[in-house]
Amino acid sequence: MGIIKTNKVIAAVIVFTAVCLSAYIGIPVSADEPAQKASSIEKFLFGEALPEEAYIIIDKLQNEIKKNPINNANYAAIAFFYDYLGAYGKALEAITSEIKYTPEKSEWDIIYGNFAREYLNLNRLGDVRKPALKSLKFNSRNIASRMILLKYYILKGRYREACLELKILSRLDKETDFYYEIYAYCFDRIKNGNDIIELFKELVKTNPDSYLAHRILGTAIRDFSYGDMEKNLPMMMESFNKALELNPKYIPIYISISNTYMYLGLKTNNKSYLKESLNQINKAYKLDQKNLKLAYCAGYIFLAMDEYDKGIERLEYVFNRGFNDQDTSELLAAAYNNKAYSYYETGKNIKEGLKIIDKAIMLDPNNGMILSTKAELLYKAKRFKEAYEYIQMAIKLKPDEPGIKQDLANIEKAMKGK
Numbered sequence: 001m002g003i004i005k006t007n008k009v010i011a012a013v014i015v016f017t018a019v020c021l022s023a024y025i026g027i028p029v030s031a032d033e034p035a036q037k038a039s040s041i042e043k044f045l046f047g048e049a050l051p052e053e054a055y056i057i058i059d060k061l062q063n064e065i066k067k068n069p070i071n072n073a074n075y076a077a078i079a080f081f082y083d084y085l086g087a088y089g090k091a092l093e094a095i096t097s098e099i100k101y102t103p104e105k106s107e108w109d110i111i112y113g114n115f116a117r118e119y120l121n122l123n124r125l126g127d128v129r130k131p132a133l134k135s136l137k138f139n140s141r142n143i144a145s146r147m148i149l150l151k152y153y154i155l156k157g158r159y160r161e162a163c164l165e166l167k168i169l170s171r172l173d174k175e176t177d178f179y180y181e182i183y184a185y186c187f188d189r190i191k192n193g194n195d196i197i198e199l200f201k202e203l204v205k206t207n208p209d210s211y212l213a214h215r216i217l218g219t220a221i222r223d224f225s226y227g228d229m230e231k232n233l234p235m236m237m238e239s240f241n242k243a244l245e246l247n248p249k250y251i252p253i254y255i256s257i258s259n260t261y262m263y264l265g266l267k268t269n270n271k272s273y274l275k276e277s278l279n280q281i282n283k284a285y286k287l288d289q290k291n292l293k294l295a296y297c298a299g300y301i302f303l304a305m306d307e308y309d310k311g312i313e314r315l316e317y318v319f320n321r322g323f324n325d326q327d328t329s330e331l332l333a334a335a336y337n338n339k340a341y342s343y344y345e346t347g348k349n350i351k352e353g354l355k356i357i358d359k360a361i362m363l364d365p366n367n368g369m370i371l372s373t374k375a376e377l378l379y380k381a382k383r384f385k386e387a388y389e390y391i392q393m394a395i396k397l398k399p400d401e402p403g404i405k406q407d408l409a410n411i412e413k414a415m416k417g418k
Contacts, residue, residue, distance in 0.1 A: 044084050054081045072101040079114065088121040109139035116148045128152040141172055151185060159199050163206035170210065177252075179203070179212040183220065193224025204239075211246035214239045215253050222260050229264060236260055251291060254284035258297055266304055274305050292323045300331060308339040329363045336360035337370045344376050353377045368397030372404045375411065384415045 043049050061078045064071070075098035082091035095118065099111050115131035129152055135145035146169050153162035169178045179200075186196045200217040207213045218239030225232040240260075243253045258280035265273035278301045284294050295318045302311035315332040318324075337360045343353030357374045364370055371394035378387035391408050398404050 044081070049084070051085055054085050057081055070101045072098050075101065076111075079118075083118070083121070088118045092118040092122070105138060109135045109142045109145065111135075112138070113142055113145035113148065116145060116152075120148055120151060125152060125155055143169060143172055146172070147178075147181075150182060154182070154186060154199065155189070157195075159202045160206070162199065163203050166203060167207055170207075170212070177212055179210070179216040180252075183216045187223070193220075193226075196220050197224060209246060211243040211250060211253065214243035214246065215250075215256055218243065218260075219256055222256075222263070230268065233260070233264070249287055251284045251287060251294070254280045255293065255297055258284075258301070262301055262304065271305070274301060277301050278305075292318050292321060296323060296328060296331075299335065303331070303335050303338065306338070308335055308342065311335045312339060330367075333360040333364035333367065333370060336363070337367075337373050340377060341373050344373065344380055347380060350377055350381050354381070366397060368394040368401065368404065371397070372401075372407055375407055379407070379411055379414065382414075384411060387411045388415060 044054070058078055058081050061074050061081070065074050065078075068074070075094045079091040079094035079098060082088070082094060092115070095111060095114050099108070099115075102108070102111060112131040112135035116128050116135065119125075119127040119131065128148065132145050132149040132152065135142055136149070139145075146165055150162055150165040150169065153159070153165060166178055166182065169176075183196075183200070186199065190196050197217070197220045200213065200220045203213045204210075204217050218236045221232055221236045221239065222229065225236075237257070237260075240253060240257050243250070247253070258277045261273045261277035261280065265271065265277060278298065281294055281298050281301065284291070288294065295314045299311045299314035299318065302308070302314060312332070312335045315328065315335055319328055319332055336356050340353040340357040340360065343349045343356075354374070354377050357370065357377060360367075360370045361374065371390050375387045375390035375394060378384075378390060388411050391404065391411050394404050395401075395408055
């Protein structure tokens with residue numbers, strides 16, 4: 001989430017970004033003595049380990065290989081850790097050794113899937129398809145290998161084959177939204193937005209009864225409309241409405257529509273779009289009144305509408321129930337900041353404003369804009385020495401921000417005249 005200071009108020013801005021999806025390399029467990037315990041591997045799967053830890057384990061594994069060069073699990077594990085480090089060439093070498101010592105056809109679907117994965121990581125597209133298909137020959141239900149094959153078809157521009165793979169994946173796992181996952185992948189790797197839109201148009205043709213396909217097509221049109229977003233709104237809504245027609249109880253569709261109107265409202269400064277954004281969230285609330293994502297969205301919209309009390313109420317509800325990641329913390333801090341700044345603007349309730357801005361600082365202590373708001377409130381309270389301390393901290397973080405420079409000048413002038 002991005003926050004910027006405009007007319008001395010922090011405004012929330014929706015930034016559509018691809019979701020970074022963690023992936024993993026499969027590790028066979030058929031060897032008599034697996035090299036790593038599951039708990040150690042899981043630490044890396046969740047991205048919680050430092051690179052230094054991976055190198056330490058790799059050194060240990062290499063020593064184990066010298067003692068017992070035929071234990072295929074050691075090669076599998078070392079490939080995993082090289083993959084974690086982004087050393088895909090070395091991971092590929094380790095997998096090559098792994099298959100040499102793996103009993104014939106024993107978990108070869110995983111190994112050949114890993115071959116395909118590393119070729120994809122190395123952008124060696126010409127080498128991806130063959131091992132991916134070989135993996136599926138041993139196990140046609142291997143989802144990881146099908147995802148690799150799907151990505152290969154997309155990067156090669158073979159959209160019809162990609163659509164068929166996506167259809168198979170959706171049958172294999174009906175709980176996962178593979179359409180959204182692959183959209184995030186495309187967003188990050190395909191430069192031409194029109195190519196992504198064409199891919200998802202093809203997906204809709206191949207899977208016309210998939211509400212997930214229609215939702216993502218609407219999302220793609222929205223995200224790549226740029227200056228034509230308002231003009232393309234009917235096309236987006238056609239896709240979103242079709243998705244709702246197919247599944248009126250799927251809450252993410254309402255959120256996608258809400259985000260669309262939210263972005264338009266911020267882009268055009270048209271409050272009616274913000275009201276429609278909130279209207280979509282209220283429709284979804286009827287399906288699930290305890291949904292934290294909906295409360296978060298409502299808080300975001302209220303902040304954009306300058307209804308800070310309502311925004312704070314929703315965001316505190318979310319935050320206090322465990323939905324307190326960095327984005328939520330920063331958004332709640334922005335809401336506190338804007339509420340506190342409204343007191344600065346009116347010159348009333350300055351003490352209350354200082355209490356509120358302290359809440360913002362606790363959540364986002366290194367935000368120069370928020371620190372400058374505290375400096376401004378202290379300035380209003382004629383506590384110039386404290387104001388100077390906070391504006392100094394703010395300007396170190398935001399040295400080129402015009403508003404903060406002006407705050408510094410005002411405070412320095414007040415201190416000289418005191």
